Amino acid sequence: MADTVNKTLDPQLDRRGFLKGCTMAAAALGLSDAMIPKLVEAAATAERPRVIWLHFQECTGCTESLLRASHPDLARLILDIISLDYHETIMAAAGHQAEHNLQETVNNHPFILVVEGAIPTKDGGIYCKIAGKTAMDILAEVAPKASAIIAIGTCAAFGGVQAASPNPTGAVGVQDLVSGKPIINIPGCPPNPIAFLGTVLHYLTFKRLPALDSLNRPLFAYGRRIHDHCERRAHFDEGRFVEQYGDEFHKLGYCLYKVGCKGPETFNSCPAVRFNDVDVWPVSVGHGCVGCSEPNFWDTMTPFYERLPMVKIPGAGIVDNADKIGKTVLGATAAAVGIHAAVGIGKRIITGKKSEE
Numbered sequence: 001m002a003d004t005v006n007k008t009l010d011p012q013l014d015r016r017g018f019l020k021g022c023t024m025a026a027a028a029l030g031l032s033d034a035m036i037p038k039l040v041e042a043a044a045t046a047e048r049p050r051v052i053w054l055h056f057q058e059c060t061g062c063t064e065s066l067l068r069a070s071h072p073d074l075a076r077l078i079l080d081i082i083s084l085d086y087h088e089t090i091m092a093a094a095g096h097q098a099e100h101n102l103q104e105t106v107n108n109h110p111f112i113l114v115v116e117g118a119i120p121t122k123d124g125g126i127y128c129k130i131a132g133k134t135a136m137d138i139l140a141e142v143a144p145k146a147s148a149i150i151a152i153g154t155c156a157a158f159g160g161v162q163a164a165s166p167n168p169t170g171a172v173g174v175q176d177l178v179s180g181k182p183i184i185n186i187p188g189c190p191p192n193p194i195a196f197l198g199t200v201l202h203y204l205t206f207k208r209l210p211a212l213d214s215l216n217r218p219l220f221a222y223g224r225r226i227h228d229h230c231e232r233r234a235h236f237d238e239g240r241f242v243e244q245y246g247d248e249f250h251k252l253g254y255c256l257y258k259v260g261c262k263g264p265e266t267f268n269s270c271p272a273v274r275f276n277d278v279d280v281w282p283v284s285v286g287h288g289c290v291g292c293s294e295p296n297f298w299d300t301m302t303p304f305y306e307r308l309p310m311v312k313i314p315g316a317g318i319v320d321n322a323d324k325i326g327k328t329v330l331g332a333t334a335a336a337v338g339i340h341a342a343v344g345i346g347k348r349i350i351t352g353k354k355s356e357e
Contacts, residue, residue: 021197022036022039022201023036024194024197024273026039026201035205038205039201039205048080048081048082048083049082049083049110049111049112049147049203049204050082050083050085050105050109050110050111050112051082051083051084051085051111051112051113051114052085052086052102052105052106052111052112052113052114052142052146053084053086053087053088053114053115053116054086054088054113054114054115054116054117054135054138054139054142055087055088055089055116055117055130056115056116056117056118056119056120056128056135056139056155056156057117057118057119057120057127057128057135057155057160057162057169057171058116058117058118058153058155058156058160060089060116061153061189061190062116062152062153062156062188062190062191063087063089063090063116064190065190065191065193065275066078066190066193066196067090069193069275078193078196078197078200081200081201081204082112082200085101085102085104085105085109085111086098086101086102086105088130099131102142106141106142106145107145110147111145111146111147112146112147112148112149112150112203113142113143113146113148113149113150114149114150114151114152115139115149115150115151115152115156115174116152116153116155116156117135117153117155117156117160118155118156118159118160118162118163118171118172118173119135119136119139119171119172119173119174119176119177120134120135120136120162120169120170120171121136121169121170121171121172121177122168122169122170123170124136125137127169128169136177139174139177139178140177143174143177143178143181144180144181146181148181148182148183148184148203148209149174149178149181149182149183149184150183150184150186150196150199151173151174151175151183151184151185151186151187152186152191152196153186153187153188153189153190153191154187154188154189154191154292154293154297155171155173155189156173156174156185157173157174157175157185157186157187157215157216157217157295158173158185158187158294158295158296159171159172159173159176159295159296160173160189160298161189161298163296163298164296164298164299165299173185175216182209183216184199184209184210184212184216184217184218185215185216185217186199186217186218186221187215187217187222187292187293187294188268188292188293189292189293189297191293192221192268192269192270192273192274192275193275194221194269194273195218195221195222195269195273198210198218198220198221199218202218202220213267215295217267217293220269221268221269221273222267222268222269222293223267224267224269225263225264225265225266225267226263226264226266226267226268226270226271226283226289227263227264227265227266229271229272230263230271230283231271231283231284232253232254232255232256232283233255235253235254235255236255236257240252240254240255241254241255241256241257241258242254242255242256242258242259243258243259244259245259245286245305250286256283256286256287256288256289257288257307258307259288259305259307260288260290260303260304260305260306260307261283261288261289261307262288262289262290262291262294262297262301262304262308263283263288263289264308265291265294265301265308266289266291266292266293266294267293267294268293270282270283270289271283271284288304288305290304
């Protein structure tokens with residue numbers, strides 16, 4: 001296997017980085033160490049699956065986050081695993097040559113379709129055109145011939161910011177226009193590259209897409225609420241909250257729910273699998289989750305710096321009791337006046353104790 005890996009991989013990506021990437025993906029997928037060799041073997045095969053990557057209404061942030069992933073170099077690892085036949089951002093071809101490459105793959109080879117960006121549908125889809133064709137027409141031409149479709153990023157999955165009210169271009173996600181094909185959504189603004197790598201490796205290893213939730217998101221990456229495995233969870237359970245950014249409680253690392261954190265409503269692996277293998281993520285450095293992997297988050301999660309009107313935290317296995325504690329702390333309806341009163345009393349108690357000392 002070692003010879004196979006060394007022969008097929010880009011020489012700039014050493015075997016150690018390759019194995020580390022596969023190990024990270026295995027951990028994200030919840031697979032045992034015994035499965036790592038199978039992932040490596042599947043990833044090192046000489047027959048790389050062909051991929052067409054379409055860009056529609058987006059900021060290219062999903063591609064940018066993938067290209068900048070490091071420790072290991074996930075971009076190079078993924079490019080060694082797949083044959084990227086068409087990708088407007090990074091391919092050398094342009095114009096007619098680029099379109100020829102697209103048509104050649106679509107008409108003559110099995111391929112996986114990756115879509116980045118929402119698809120505008122209003123006024124015949126004129127708000128996004130490539131090579132004289134609308135995004136709607138391109139998707140209608142390419143999607144039916146794909147073996148599987150990966151919608152990467154919240155824009156492709158659910159419409160993203162383009163679909164925010166009043167949605168002037170009629171932007172929608174891939175699953176709103178395509179049927180009869182396996183579709184997997186990897187939402188996030190941007191999503192973690194490991195979620196994409198894990199999906200690709202699962203497909204190569206087991207010849208099928210990973211288990212999905214009701215929104216077609218892979219359970220290995222989106223199966224738990226951020227709230228359930230957040231390092232600030234203990235503060236939530238004990239009723240310790242940041243009142244405003246920069247206050248004493250913020251500096252002490254208390255729960256960010258009252259200043260807008262949407263972790264209790266958001267499903268993602270951010271606390272466990274962090275970008276670029278660094279040991280921080282937005283909540284750990286003091287910024288609340290904005291719920292970017294959820295449908296319509298630009299409408300339902302805003303204002304980002306105000307808490308949701310209710311805590312709706314369903315019990316889930318071992319976190320059931322903790323959820324009940326959290327609900328008790330926040331009150332049955334999590335009314336703002338009740339929360340502020342409780343914290344205010346707590347502050348006075350703390351202040352009183354300090355004065356007595």
